[in-house]
Amino acid sequence: MKISKVSTQKKNKQRYNIFIDKNGHDVFAFGVHEDLLIRHHLRKGLELTEEEVTEIQKQDAIYQYYTLTINYLSYRMRAKSEIADYLKGKEATPEAIETVIHKLEEEKLVDDLQFSQAYVRTKMNTSSKGPNKIKQELILKKIPEVYIEEAMAEYTVEKEVEKIVKALEKKLSSTSRKKSFQQQLMQLKQSLMQKGFTQGAIEIASQEVDLSVDDDEEMDALRYQGEKIWSKHARKHEGFQLKQKVMGSLYQKGFSMDLINQFLEEKEEEG
Incomplete structure (x- = not known):
């Protein structure tokens, strides 16, 4: 043609x-x-x-x-x-x-190693994701394992612990708590695991955070939970059996026996 x-x-x-x-x-x-x-x-x-x-x-x-x-x-x-x-x-x-x-x-416009390193830095500094979550995202992007390992080295245990400490301090300082301190702490740890933080780093961070319990706040939370549990079981039980049901439920929710007994004494005085 x-x-x-x-x-x-x-x-x-x-x-x-x-x-x-x-x-x-x-x-x-x-x-x-x-x-x-x-x-x-x-x-x-x-x-x-x-x-x-x-x-x-x-x-x-x-x-x-x-x-x-x-x-x-x-x-x-x-x-x-x-x-x-x-x-x-x-x-x-x-x-x-x-x-x-x-x-x-x-032309050096595409480089999976440089991409991985930049990706880890960005997610580490701007998101609440832990290293396991970020690593999984890189795997889904089909980044070679050797590049992933090199990039993830920047997300050190020290940086991971620092992020966890900040998260724990922020959540545990909440003034409107309606759950036991132990239950809240356990749920926080589970949430951190789901976000990709390692169990080892979570335990290290837990040692660095003030985990002392405010008895007044704990008692307020117990009363909130206790009243709901009491109302639920009072329909079917009474007396000693009712107290046992309430005691067991509150203990499973992480409250101490001392505070539980205090609550039950208050209910007995009301009765």
Whole structure:
């Protein structure tokens, strides 16, 4: 086929439309970026084979995917797997994806190790996530294990303990407590585990936090829980059996026997 016309695209001055002659008419054949136009010396009168056109179109598609990815990278760093998924969404072929990622790696625009290190620093400094949670997120991004381990080294036990201490102090200083101190502490530890903090660091942090119990606050919480439990069991039980039911329930909720007995004495005086 012979090129009959070359024109600049209206919406993108760096792209050109290539036309071929068919029965005396200029018929659009394909579009190319300016770089490929120059590289392949595309001009009016040039003869192209079907194979040459196919190769030019393949190179142009890769060029467009590359340009899209550069824009995608302009917002933040990306893992290779994120770029691959992004390009799949743009219907890029596996070959095109591999070519684009290889080019980006050569240009130092994509680096899974640097991405991992930046990811760990950001999550460590701006989120409430522990190291196990962050590590799992990197695994889901298909980061090589050796890179993950190197990046996670920055999230030291000391930094982990520091974050846990702050979390414990903030939560345990709540003035509107309606649960026993022990129950609240246990739930806090479970929450920290779910956020990815290690059990070892949680125990170390617990040793650094003031875990003394304010008896007045504890008694207020016990009365709140005790009244609900008393009302529930009073429908079916009375006397010694009722006290045993209430005592067992409050003890399971982490209250001390001294405070439980004080509450039961108060209920007995009321009766």
